[in-house]
Amino acid sequence: MREYSDLIYKYTRVDHLPHIWCAGCGNGILTRDVAVAFERLKLEREKTVVVSGIGCSSRAAGYLDVNTIHTTHGRALAFATGIKLANPELHVVVITGDGDCAAIGGNHLIHAARRNIDLTAIVFNNNTYGMTGGQYSPTTPTGDKGTTAPYGNIDRAFDIARLAESSGASYTARGTAYHTLETIQAIERGILHKGFSLIDCYSVCPTYYGRKNKKGSAVDMLIWQRDHGVPRARYDALSPEERQGKFPVGILQQNDYPEFIEQYQRIIDGCETEQERSAFIHD
Numbered sequence: 426m427r428e429y430s431d432l433i434y435k436y437t438r439v440d441h442l443p444h445i446w447c448a449g450c451g452n453g454i455l456t457r458d459v460a461v462a463f464e465r466l467k468l469e470r471e472k473t474v475v476v477s478g479i480g481c482s483s484r485a486a487g488y489l490d491v492n493t494i495h496t497t498h499g500r501a502l503a504f505a506t507g508i509k510l511a512n513p514e515l516h517v518v519v520i521t522g523d524g525d526c527a528a529i530g531g532n533h534l535i536h537a538a539r540r541n542i543d544l545t546a547i548v549f550n551n552n553t554y555g556m557t558g559g560q561y562s563p564t565t566p567t568g569d570k571g572t573t574a575p576y577g578n579i580d581r582a583f584d585i586a587r588l589a590e591s592s593g594a595s596y597t598a599r600g601t602a603y604h605t606l607e608t609i610q611a612i613e614r615g616i617l618h619k620g621f622s623l624i625d626c627y628s629v630c631p632t633y634y635g636r637k638n639k640k641g642s643a644v645d646m647l648i649w650q651r652d653h654g655v656p657r658a659r660y661d662a663l664s665p666e667e668r669q670g671k672f673p674v675g676i677l678q679q680n681d682y683p684e685f686i687e688q689y690q691r692i693i694d695g696c697e698t699e700q701e702r703s704a705f706i707h708d
């Protein structure tokens with residue numbers, strides 16, 4: 426594991442340190458997992474782009490030393506779509522949070538998934554809006570508290586992986602800040618996958634979500650992930666009774682639906698002459 430810890434320096438803009446994350450935040454662990462996946466895939470820096478939105482998660486784009494763009498709230502997938510369409514050779518990875526991706530950016534999420542465009546979205550899911558003070562988010566469990574839900578959240582929480590799958594994403598997976606190996610592998614396979622891939626990674630936010638909900642220290646929150654998350658192969662072998670209160674970690678589903686850019690290119694290739702292409706555009 427130490428080799429992985431050292432890798433973060435290879436992919437970090439050290440002149441941007443110290444980082445802004447709180448002590449015990451899971452976002453640093455997940456950012457390291459992204460860097461390890463890049464290294465294991467031997468991605469070229471010049472051909473790798475990280476796009477982020479707004480929130481604690483999205484600061485990761487500032488620290489990772491590849492091509493990065495820190496965009497507007499909820500719009501990371503829209504920027505990423507433009508980048509990928511302009512240059513399909515690039516590996517385009519979006520780092521986003523539960524609020525950024527499933528609330529203000531929810532519309533972009535469902536349409537990126539529906540198009541099955543070849544992007545990888547990595548969600549640092551901490552169950553709250555950490556950067557703005559702990560408001561409840563689309564993944565705050567029902568009954569849990571936030572600054573805007575002092576008596577408990579009455580909304581039902583989104584399962585972002587299932588939301589993406591039902592919208593058309595051809596690859597979905599779950600990671601956690603605790604399950605390092607499974608999370609790195611899920612990110613790697615998501616990047617390799619042709620189509621829209623989403624890895625919903627449970628982070629830990631001891632400062633807001635944890636404190637407001639009496640979850641204990643950052644270590645206690647990681648222990649909770651260890652005790653409730655089960656690697657996919659082992660999860661599949663559990664009986665329905667044994668699965669109660671547990672969740673699978675790893676790949677959740679993978680399909681080979683048609684990919685958006687390939688279909689788009691087919692239309693372009695079908696226009697044999699410049700005149701046809703011009704007529705196609707102006708029709």
Ligand code: SF4
Nearest residue numbers: 446447450481555630
């Ligand atoms: Fe991490 Fe929460 Fe602090 Fe944000 S507020 S940096 S999510 S611990």
